[in-house]
Amino acid sequence: xxxxxxxxxxxxxxxxxxxxxxxxxxxxxxxxxxxxxxxxxxxxxxxxxxxxxxxxxxxxxxxxxxxxxxxxxxxxxxxxxxxxxxxxxxxxxxxxxxxxxxxxxxxxxxxxxxxxxxxxxxxxxxxxxxxxxxxxxxxxxxxxxxxxxxxxx
Amino acid sequence: xxxxxxxxxxxxxxxxxxxxxxxxxxxxxxxxxxxxxxxxxxxxxxxxxxxxxxxxxxxxxxxxxxxxxxxxxxxxxxxxxxxxxxxxxxxxxxxxxxxxxxxxx
Numbered sequence: 001x002x003x004x005x006x007x008x009x010x011x012x013x014x015x016x017x018x019x020x021x022x023x024x025x026x027x028x029x030x031x032x033x034x035x036x037x038x039x040x041x042x043x044x045x046x047x048x049x050x051x052x053x054x055x056x057x058x059x060x061x062x063x064x065x066x067x068x069x070x071x072x073x074x075x076x077x078x079x080x081x082x083x084x085x086x087x088x089x090x091x092x093x094x095x096x097x098x099x100x101x102x103x104x105x106x107x108x109x110x111x112x113x114x115x116x117x118x119x120x121x122x123x124x125x126x127x128x129x130x131x132x133x134x135x136x137x138x139x140x141x142x143x144x145x146x147x148x149x150x151x152x153x
Numbered sequence: 154x155x156x157x158x159x160x161x162x163x164x165x166x167x168x169x170x171x172x173x174x175x176x177x178x179x180x181x182x183x184x185x186x187x188x189x190x191x192x193x194x195x196x197x198x199x200x201x202x203x204x205x206x207x208x209x210x211x212x213x214x215x216x217x218x219x220x221x222x223x224x225x226x227x228x229x230x231x232x233x234x235x236x237x238x239x240x241x242x243x244x245x246x247x248x249x250x251x252x253x254x255x256x257x258x
Contacts, residue, residue, distance in 0.1 A: 055236070069194075
């Protein structure tokens with residue numbers, strides 16, 4: 001899968017010193033905004049926080065996949081943050097979170113190809129092997145490589 | 154058991170598909186036959202065939218939103234849970250259903 005089409009290098013932050021869910025949301029939302037994926041940071045943050053109220057977005061082994069569906073999203077894209085220290089976050093295995101994939105989903109989902117890629121990426125994030133390889137990857141290129149492999153069925 | 158299931162979540166991009174994977178994995182492990190239809194934002198995939206629904210002993214809705222075309226399951230035994238339950242404890246969910254089925258029989 002051409003993971004670069006949904007996850008660009010500019011929307012990745014490694015070993016960030018962020019302390020809370022909100023700080024992570026703000027950081028990743030800003031990346032999406034700077035890269036012209038979304039047209040409004042405020043609107044997107046509202047959508048992400050609304051989704052948080054519905055059900056937990058933490059998966060297993062420190063990975064979370066929050067998402068925002070909003071009219072302010074121009075393209076289906078993913079932003080990724082790897083944190084220095086795990087933070088509190090409701091998750092399936094009750095573990096804190098140190099890797100966050102923020103999914104940006106346009107309101108009128110016509111771009112099924114890319115939505116499908118995002119779904120594939122989310123599925124691959126239940127795999128322990130990928131999770132640990134992502135954790136120990138030394139640079140952004142390696143991350144992209146890993147997710148390329150992971151997305152393949 | 155023959156199981157058919159629908160998975161659906163609020164935004165319909167992630168949990169729908171993870172729930173599908175988890176249910177299939179757990180059902181296979183426990184020796185059941187399962188077909189899972191995903192109702193995501195891109196629409197329904199692996200749409201259940203009338204025959205599979207007819208042969209099903211139980212229907213699982215692992216859904217956080219209304220299931221579309223629910224009328225297909227009229228008269229069937231339906232178990233309704235949140236997608237999170239299917240993702241978090243698919244084994245336990247199936248175990249409970251197995252027990253219930255025994256009681257009914």
